[in-house]
Amino acid sequence: xxxxxxxxxxxxxxxxxxxxxxxxxxxxxxxxxxxxxxxxxxxxxxxxxxxxxxxxxxxxxxxxxxxxxxxxxxxxxxxxxxxxxxxxxxxxxxxxxxxxxxxxxxxxxxxxxxxxxxxxxxxxxxxxxxxxxxxxxxxxxxxxxxxxxxxxxxxxxxxxxxxxxxxxxxxxxxxxxxxxxxxxxxxxxxxxxxxxxxxxxxxxxxxxxxxxxxxxxxxxxxxxxxxxxxxxxxxxxxxxxxxxxxxxxxxxxxxxxxxxxxxxxxxxxxxxxxxxxxxxxxxxxxxxxxxxxxxxxxxxxxxxxxxxxxxxxxxxxxxxxxxxxxxxxxxxxxxxxxxxxxxxxxxxxxxxxxxxxxxxxxxxxxxxxxxxxxxxxxxxxxxxxxxxxxxxxxxxxxxxxxxxxxxxxxxxxxxxxxxxxxxxxxxxxxxxxxxxxxxxxxxxxxxxxxxxxxxxx
Amino acid sequence: xxxxxxxxxxxxxxxxxxxxxxxxxxxxxxxxxxxxxxxxxxxxxxxxxxxxxxxxxxxxxxxxxxxxxxxxxxxxxxxxxxxxxxxxxxxxxxxxxxxxxxxxxxxxxxxxxxxxxxxxxxxxxxxxxxxxxxxxxxxxxxxxxxxxxxxxxxxxxxxxxxxxxxxxxxxxxxxxxxxxxxxxxxxxxxxxxxxxxxxxxxxxxxxxxxxxxxxxxxxxxxxxxxxxxxxxxxxxxxxxxxxxxxxxxxxxxxxxx
Numbered sequence: 053x054x055x056x057x058x059x060x061x062x063x064x065x066x067x068x069x070x071x072x073x074x075x076x077x078x079x080x081x082x083x084x085x086x087x088x089x090x091x092x093x094x095x096x097x098x099x100x101x102x103x104x105x106x107x108x109x110x111x112x113x114x115x116x117x118x119x120x121x122x123x124x125x126x127x128x129x130x131x132x133x134x135x136x137x138x139x140x141x142x143x144x145x146x147x148x149x150x151x152x153x154x155x156x157x158x159x160x161x162x163x164x165x166x167x168x169x170x171x172x173x174x175x176x177x178x179x180x181x182x183x184x185x186x187x188x189x190x191x192x193x194x195x196x197x198x199x200x201x202x203x204x205x206x207x208x209x210x211x212x213x214x215x216x217x218x219x220x221x222x223x224x225x226x227x228x229x230x231x232x233x234x235x236x237x238x239x240x241x242x243x244x245x246x247x248x249x250x251x252x253x254x255x256x257x258x259x260x261x262x263x264x265x266x267x268x269x270x271x272x273x274x275x276x277x278x279x280x281x282x283x284x285x286x287x288x289x290x291x292x293x294x295x296x297x298x299x300x301x302x303x304x305x306x307x308x309x310x311x312x313x314x315x316x317x318x319x320x321x322x323x324x325x326x327x328x329x330x331x332x333x334x335x336x337x338x339x340x341x342x343x344x345x346x347x348x349x350x351x352x353x354x355x356x357x358x359x360x361x362x363x364x365x366x367x368x369x370x371x372x373x374x375x376x377x378x379x380x381x382x383x384x385x386x387x388x389x390x391x392x393x394x395x396x397x398x399x400x401x402x403x404x405x406x407x408x409x410x411x412x413x414x415x416x417x418x419x420x421x422x423x424x425x426x427x428x429x430x431x432x433x434x435x436x437x438x439x440x441x442x443x444x445x446x447x448x449x450x451x452x453x454x455x456x457x458x459x460x461x462x463x464x465x466x467x468x469x470x471x472x473x474x475x476x477x478x479x480x481x482x483x484x485x486x487x488x489x490x491x492x493x494x495x496x497x498x499x500x501x502x503x504x505x506x507x508x509x
Numbered sequence: 510x511x512x513x514x515x516x517x518x519x520x521x522x523x524x525x526x527x528x529x530x531x532x533x534x535x536x537x538x539x540x541x542x543x544x545x546x547x548x549x550x551x552x553x554x555x556x557x558x559x560x561x562x563x564x565x566x567x568x569x570x571x572x573x574x575x576x577x578x579x580x581x582x583x584x585x586x587x588x589x590x591x592x593x594x595x596x597x598x599x600x601x602x603x604x605x606x607x608x609x610x611x612x613x614x615x616x617x618x619x620x621x622x623x624x625x626x627x628x629x630x631x632x633x634x635x636x637x638x639x640x641x642x643x644x645x646x647x648x649x650x651x652x653x654x655x656x657x658x659x660x661x662x663x664x665x666x667x668x669x670x671x672x673x674x675x676x677x678x679x680x681x682x683x684x685x686x687x688x689x690x691x692x693x694x695x696x697x698x699x700x701x702x703x704x705x706x707x708x709x710x711x712x713x714x715x716x717x718x719x720x721x722x723x724x725x726x727x728x729x730x731x732x733x734x735x736x737x738x739x740x741x742x743x744x745x746x747x748x749x750x751x752x753x754x755x756x757x758x759x760x761x762x763x764x765x766x
Contacts (some may be wrong), residue, residue, distance in 0.1 A: 162564070166564030317743050
């Protein structure tokens with residue numbers, strides 16, 4: 053089914069029909085000058101690739117956005133409480149809501165950071181929640197929480213700015229919510245948790261897949277963009293080397309590198325992009341890291357299953373947003389279901405990310421299916437299985453000027469400071485070819501802007 | 510029992526290094542059976558350093574030596590009050606019953622287990638495995654083949670291998686177990702042993718000596734799921750990556766007054 057056939061898109065399409073294809077080319081040319089890249093590191097080779105995009109947006113009604121906003125706020129609030137708990141008293145394990153081996157056997161749980169308090173009790177400062185709209189029943193379903201280093205904000209943001217320039221008529225005729233305050237919100241969130249000093253965005257450098265975004269956000273928020281070499285720890289505090297050869301105390305870091313690369317003393321000694329001993333300053337409470345260390349346990353594919361239970365446990369509320377129907381191979385009943393229904397399920401390896409380790413049972417040969425079954429029986433904790441969700445297609449404008457439908461998901465972003473702000477936009481990703489369900493940018497997909505409409509008066 | 514201790518840790522580099530950030534887990538642990546007093550810590554005689562605690566409540570010192578240097582030395586001395594080795598703490602035992610970065614169960618271990626019939630009680634199981642490991646393996650001071658698989662294959666290995674194997678076997682029979690790193694009497698270097706959780710307490714087992722630890726002075730510096738959580742030295746520096754860590758010192762029993 054095709055989302056962009058809904059009446060919500062009528063106003064957009066009537067404007068689109070008046071547009072000369074020449075101007076679409078103009079937009080493409082503009083986008084090229086912005087150098088919107090998604091860099092890949094594959095087979096030891098660095099590939100700098102344009103991130104393909106499409107000018108037909110996903111359109112979200114005001115009512116639908118309000119629903120998503122409430123659902124994501126609830127989810128993030130619960131996930132933040134979970135992280136506070138799991139790195140503290142661990143009540144949720146003691147009360148048997150989550151089997152403790154799910155946490156303790158996961159590589160994403162970092163016991164060396166237990167009992168490390170964080171500024172203002174916020175751990176999930178920036179999140180990206182991946183959702184799809186189920187064409188059966190029309191409901192939104194959460195596929196994945198990204199609570200470590202989610203990327204993607206800058207792509208719809210820069211596409212929006214250019215679209216406004218090239219096609220102002222859309223913005224005159226449609227009541228589209230503005231999105232340009234994201235960087236300022238980010239800055240405010242950094243100020244909120246800052247422990248004294250300046251704000252810094254820490255980037256792995258220009259070879260990172262999202263370097264474009266790091267520099268964009270730094271420029272727009274007025275924050276210093278730094279690499280690991282620019283920062284250092286003196287005594288128990290973090291400083292920035294300034295161009296004048298002086299040092300400036302740093303109080304909050306929006307770090308765009310993984311835990312593993314963050315500190316070569318504490319984590320991977322081979323990391324050249326981190327800041328040595330920064331984790332000691334963090335343990336001493338002298339630096340706010342956004343996001344906190346060890347968040348990976350909350351967006352672990354195995355823990356995902358328990359998020360609805362977390363919402364009920366910590367908040368005493370019913371979850372607003374649903375998970376995709378999920379089976380944990382760890383539980384015997386679920387495991388039997390998985391083994392018997394392998395053909396109709398999507399199997400995910402909890403240790404992998406970015407669309408890697410995702411297998412559709414229906415696409416496997418008999419031998420591959422047997423091999424997977426053996427792997428599941430051998431290491432049940434490693435696998436989860438989900439029902440295939442028939443999510444909506446959205447049309448894309450082809451080079452020939454025709455419309456072609458592609459599967460599309462939605463990543464929505466939140467910023468946690470004194471409240472949880474849900475950005476009225478989002479990264480809509482679509483699959484590279486018409487038959488595929490995998491929309492990850494590292495798997496060749498493209499992106500669209502997401503237009504949230506204002507309340508109609 | 511009261512003991513005094515004095516240890517020196519010396520890290521030497523064949524070529525000089527600079528911008529050296531270090532973290533040393535060399536401060537004795539504090540728990541129900543081990544309390545510390547009159548602690549004196551020095552790094553490079555009088556260099557500045559900071560102190561911190563990690564999630565296992567291991568204490569460490571950290572700091573920076575920016576100028577080019579060929580060695581880093583730390584000295585620590587003090588007094589300890591030690592009680593018999595049976596105690597509990599706040600950490601969840603289940604944390605130590607899951608596979609950890611350096612310890613997971615493998616087929617060779619199953620074969621090792623199959624050689625004997627294990628007793629029923631957790632304590633007897635642990636004691637039997639402790640002795641069986643001592644009797645089956647030879648302690649060596651350096652090895653080219655690292656890891657538990659080669660330990661089981663060649664029947665010889667480092668201190669860590671003894672402890673890691675015991676931990677893997679205990680976890681396999683559902684007894685939570687963790688690695689301890691520290692000092693023992695009469696040895697001029699660090700030692701590792703195992704704490705196993707049974708009947709609501711942690712008890713000490715030494716698979717190198719094949720004993721249950723009770724009154725012997727075992728001074729714990731750090732513990733963790735395995736050795737990756739309690740290495741003495743972690744650091745980052747600019748220079749050729751090659752260093753030698755030498756540890757010397759002693760524990761002495763204080764006269765009862």
